[in-house]
Amino acid sequence: MTLISKAVVIPRRHVIELHDVKVTQPTANEVLIRTAYTSISAGTERMLLDGKMPHPALSFPIVPGYETVGRIVEVGSNVSRSMLDQWVYVGGARCFEGVNPAWGWAEPVYYHRCRPGGTADGL
DSSP states (O other): OOEEEEEEEEEETTEEEEEEEEEOOOOTTOEEEEEEEEEOOTTHHHHHHTTOOSSTTOOSSEEOOEEEEEEEEEEOTTSOGGGTTOEEEESOOOOEESSEESSOOOSTTOEEEEOSSSOOOOO
16 A cells, blocks of 8 residues: 655755655554654754754755654554554654654654654543
8 A cells, every 4th residue: 555645845945835745554564653743843953944954864955843642553463462453652763765864753644764762642
């Protein structure tokens, strides 16, 4: 199944757009999370919009935002199905094709792919 998500994207300096982006499926040791809440900071995202990449791994086009809370909607084959529907925190993600994450996003239609661990349920 191909999953398409809406994402705020900074494709180049001083430009913000809303894109449909493809979300990759989780691998055996990963989960897919549907975002409920995220933060977009005035510091990091302002630097990104200004073309100042605060980390060498960041490059345009980029999806701003990070520190995401959401629910697990899909689990990889090596992940316990008991994790489905658990509330979790994600400090970053690598799940979009064609755009680079700035560690996460915002909006209920955004998804994250990550490895379980360091998650907190019952938020």
